[in-house]
Amino acid sequence: MANGIGDTAPSPDRTARDRGAMTAMVVSGASVALALAGGLVAALRASDTNNTFLLVFVLAFPLGVFALWFGRRAETHIVDRDGPDEDEQLARLARRVAVAGIVLSVLLACGLGVWAAWTGLEDVQEIFFSLPDLGDSAGLVTDGFLLNVKIFVVAEVLVLVWGLVVAVTRELPGRAAAPLRWLAVAYVDIFRGLPAIITIYLVVFGLPLSRLPIVPGTDASFLGFDQVEMLGVLALVLVYGAYVAEVYRAGIESVHWSQRAAAQGLGLSRGQAMRYVVVPQALRRVVPPLMNDFIGLQKDTALLNIAGIFEGFAAASNYANNNFNLSSVTGLGICFVVITIPMTRFTDYLVRRDQRRLRGGGVGAAVTDVVGASGGRA
Amino acid sequence: MTPVVEIRGLVKRFGFTTVLDGIDLDVTDHEVVCLIGASGSGKSTLLRCVNGLEPLSSGTVTVAGRTVIQDDIKLNRLRRDVGIVFQSYNLFPHMTVMHNVTLAPRKVLHLSTEEAEQRARPLLERIGLADKASAYPDSLSGGQQQRVAIVRALAMQPKLMLFDEITSALDPELVNEVLLMMKDLAQEGMTMIVATHEMAFARDVANKVCFLHQGKILEEGPPQQIFTSPKEERTAEFLKRTLESGRL
Numbered sequence: 001m002a003n004g005i006g007d008t009a010p011s012p013d014r015t016a017r018d019r020g021a022m023t024a025m026v027v028s029g030a031s032v033a034l035a036l037a038g039g040l041v042a043a044l045r046a047s048d049t050n051n052t053f054l055l056v057f058v059l060a061f062p063l064g065v066f067a068l069w070f071g072r073r074a075e076t077h078i079v080d081r082d083g084p085d086e087d088e089q090l091a092r093l094a095r096r097v098a099v100a101g102i103v104l105s106v107l108l109a110c111g112l113g114v115w116a117a118w119t120g121l122e123d124v125q126e127i128f129f130s131l132p133d134l135g136d137s138a139g140l141v142t143d144g145f146l147l148n149v150k151i152f153v154v155a156e157v158l159v160l161v162w163g164l165v166v167a168v169t170r171e172l173p174g175r176a177a178a179p180l181r182w183l184a185v186a187y188v189d190i191f192r193g194l195p196a197i198i199t200i201y202l203v204v205f206g207l208p209l210s211r212l213p214i215v216p217g218t219d220a221s222f223l224g225f226d227q228v229e230m231l232g233v234l235a236l237v238l239v240y241g242a243y244v245a246e247v248y249r250a251g252i253e254s255v256h257w258s259q260r261a262a263a264q265g266l267g268l269s270r271g272q273a274m275r276y277v278v279v280p281q282a283l284r285r286v287v288p289p290l291m292n293d294f295i296g297l298q299k300d301t302a303l304l305n306i307a308g309i310f311e312g313f314a315a316a317s318n319y320a321n322n323n324f325n326l327s328s329v330t331g332l333g334i335c336f337v338v339i340t341i342p343m344t345r346f347t348d349y350l351v352r353r354d355q356r357r358l359r360g361g362g363v364g365a366a367v368t369d370v371v372g373a374s375g376g377r378a
Numbered sequence: 379m380t381p382v383v384e385i386r387g388l389v390k391r392f393g394f395t396t397v398l399d400g401i402d403l404d405v406t407d408h409e410v411v412c413l414i415g416a417s418g419s420g421k422s423t424l425l426r427c428v429n430g431l432e433p434l435s436s437g438t439v440t441v442a443g444r445t446v447i448q449d450d451i452k453l454n455r456l457r458r459d460v461g462i463v464f465q466s467y468n469l470f471p472h473m474t475v476m477h478n479v480t481l482a483p484r485k486v487l488h489l490s491t492e493e494a495e496q497r498a499r500p501l502l503e504r505i506g507l508a509d510k511a512s513a514y515p516d517s518l519s520g521g522q523q524q525r526v527a528i529v530r531a532l533a534m535q536p537k538l539m540l541f542d543e544i545t546s547a548l549d550p551e552l553v554n555e556v557l558l559m560m561k562d563l564a565q566e567g568m569t570m571i572v573a574t575h576e577m578a579f580a581r582d583v584a585n586k587v588c589f590l591h592q593g594k595i596l597e598e599g600p601p602q603q604i605f606t607s608p609k610e611e612r613t614a615e616f617l618k619r620t621l622e623s624g625r626l
Contacts, residue, residue, distance in 0.1 A: 258468045259468060261431055261464070265460075267482055270450060280472050281471065284472065357514065358472065
């Protein structure tokens with residue numbers, strides 16, 4: 001019974017109150033006091049030319065973090081030794097106070113910072129968030145943005161296909177396919193390395209000069225795109241096709257080789273194994289990184305304004321130049337953010353649904369299927 | 379009787395390591411051959427050479443009158459007649475059980491979906507998994523998955539089945555259901571090459587047992603002889619160690 005739980009004889013540790021808990025309490029109390037004091041000083045003394053009070057918060061914040069860390073350490077120490085309950089509670093209280101100190105210092109710092117910088121922020125608000133200008137430019141900007149949407153939707157579909165073609169080409173077996181593999185590698189190396197803006201310049205301005213027969217003429221039109229817009233889409237497909245090809249390739253190579261062995265062991269050819277077994281599994285795995293590239297592609301449609309395409313950014317900066325107000329650009333920014341969020345949530349949902357299905361959600365369906373099948377036979 | 383499998387002087391090297399060092403083996407129709415031996419003795423590689431999943435370094439392998447050579451089209455044809463089941467089941471996780479079983483008959487033998495399912499359903503019923511036809515592999519136990527993998531190979535109506543330590547990854551209580559299924563297959567006259575650590579199974583079911591050691595077939599013969607009076611010292615040693623670990 002020397003060290004058992006029911007041991008009633010006070011161990012040496014139990015007699016002395018723990019100093020760590022006390023210290024933690026003092027430090028966390030100090031951080032709160034400092035934050036409050038800073039707030040008080042600021043309320044009395046601060047003006048938009050005098051922001052020195054922020055220094056107080058700069059001290060109060062790390063003090064709170066330190067108190068939190070120290071309080072946790074003290075608590076662990078006390079619990080490890082089965083120290084007195086009062087000390088344990090004190091340490092826990094110290095941690096709560098420390099959290100209060102941290103929150104307080106952050107909130108006060110932000111609030112007072114905004115208050116002190118108010119006139120400056122008013123200017124910012126005037127130029128970037130002016131409601132009348134947002135309203136006035138909305139029609140122009142959304143019209144332009146619709147072109148961005150059209151461009152990225154078409155480009156994304158093409159990128160999905162093109163990226164897979166490049167990735168599969170890179171994985172082709174055999175000596176005969178070597179030149180194709182080299183081409184695929186060279187393409188990815190070049191277009192992944194080239195800044196998108198340079199690719200856009202080269203494709204939109206350079207390709208028509210080449211007079212290659214495949215280049216659309218100046219009067220060509222496809223899906224409502226004119227020549228320059230078509231070339232703009234092509235430029236984006238070339239840039240993002242290279243990224244997406246690598247994403248696909250990583251997905252293809254992440255499928256364990258035994259899956260291929262099993263497929264080929266059943267008599268499927270390499271191509272069939274790829275098509276029915278490897279690629280479907282690879283696609284499921286690459287959806288999240290693919291999303292990343294798609295959002296990048298969506299944002300990069302704004303680069304097309306340098307090629308003279310009157311998309312959202314061109315429209316917004318046009319408004320900004322005429323009215324000396326940048327709220328139109330803010331409005332466009334909001335458009336871009338708003339359109340990506342539902343897409344991200346939607347793909348998250350799709351991925352989760354797919355995983356649920358593969359993890360055995362299909363058993364219920366199996367029963368009805370068999371019942372249906374036997375019913376059909378009867 | 380013409381042999382279904384005829385292996386002559388098979389050598390397989392991975393870089394500088396020789397994994398198979400001159401294997402000669404005949405398997406006749408309806409024969410069950412068990413390959414025993416320590417891990418790394420070359421059992422799996424030998425099976426994988428028989429259906430061309432590993433290119434041979436030298437020697438010849440003939441399966442059902444077709445020579446195994448590194449030619450994609452010929453290999454695809456040969457593999458139709460040779461079913462292989464792996465230790466790690468390797469079911470396709472993105473397909474239902476039914477889809478797993480019918481994929482090869484549909485794509486390789488060009489059966490219609492109905493024909494393929496007609497072929498698959500009795501097989502699934504036989505292993506008692508007909509009600510799992512629309513389930514995904516992840517929702518099945520290891521034993522169930524392995525039995526589906528066997529059925530998937532059988533759906534191609536192969537002339538020869540290769541089993542690569544298919545019970546090694548299973549929980550002990552699931553091993554028996556898979557072994558029973560193999561026993562049934564053997565009794566129905568399927569020609570089988572079985573790499574295994576299940577000595578009791580080899581003793582009961584095999585017509586011939588081959589003991590592999592360092593890439594060579596050190597000893598082969600009927601199970602009674604191998605298990606009771608092995609000629610080679612190493613065979614005796616291996617069996618003794620296996621016995622000690624409670625595997626016999």
